[in-house]
Amino acid sequence: MLFLFPVLDKKIQLLLSEKSLIRIISITPKPRIDANDVIAYMDSIGIKHSEVVIKQALLETGHFRARLLMDRNNLFAFRFTKHYMRFSHWKKSVDYYKNWQDKFYTNDKEDYYLFLKRIRYARAKNYINVLKQVRVRTN
Numbered sequence: 001m002l003f004l005f006p007v008l009d010k011k012i013q014l015l016l017s018e019k020s021l022i023r024i025i026s027i028t029p030k031p032r033i034d035a036n037d038v039i040a041y042m043d044s045i046g047i048k049h050s051e052v053v054i055k056q057a058l059l060e061t062g063h064f065r066a067r068l069l070m071d072r073n074n075l076f077a078f079r080f081t082k083h084y085m086r087f088s089h090w091k092k093s094v095d096y097y098k099n100w101q102d103k104f105y106t107n108d109k110e111d112y113y114l115f116l117k118r119i120r121y122a123r124a125k126n127y128i129n130v131l132k133q134v135r136v137r138t139n
Contacts, residue, residue, distance in 0.1 A: 031064035033090055036138050038075070041091055045098050048105060049112040053097065055134040056121075063137075 038057060042050040057064075057075040064070060069077055073087040076097050087093040105115055113128050121127065 032070050033064050035064070035136055038090070038094065039136075039138070041094055045095065047094070047098055048101060048108065051136075052112045052116075052131070053101075054136055055131050056116075058136065059131055059134050 035054060035058065039050055039054050042053060047053050060066075060077040061069045061075055064075075069075070069084060072084055073090045073093055074084055075090055075093045078085045078093065078096060078100075085093075085096075087096065104119060105112070107115075110118075113132065116122075116131075117128050124130070
């Protein structure tokens with residue numbers, strides 16, 4: 001999985017550069033959507049652990065600035081074979097995540113970070129550590 005996000009935190013930058021995880025590409029100057037709207041929608045459809053899931057969306061899309069994913073309304077870098085999936089609206093990618101979560105996250109008592117690690121959501125070995133450091137900026 002390719003991570004597309006601006007590295008604003010020096011600790012994360014160092015961590016990523018040491019592990020060669022990141023390749024930053026075409027970043028838009030202003031986010032196209034607001035994190036508050038995404039969180040509200042996640043909560044309205046019953047996404048579990050939305051406080052972690054929003055961090056995933058922010059990490060994957062570079063705080064909603066990565067053109068490659070935002071042009072596809074794909075907040076989670078979902079792929080079909082080698083190609084990023086395209087959604088008609090960003091809410092559709094959240095719906096897709098919800099369906100994915102309902103299928104695979106079957107033990108509500110399992111720590112969500114451990115779940116993501118267990119199922120190998122991302123190939124990067126330090127994905128969970130980086131994810132935990134993502135800051136959610138809301139109004």
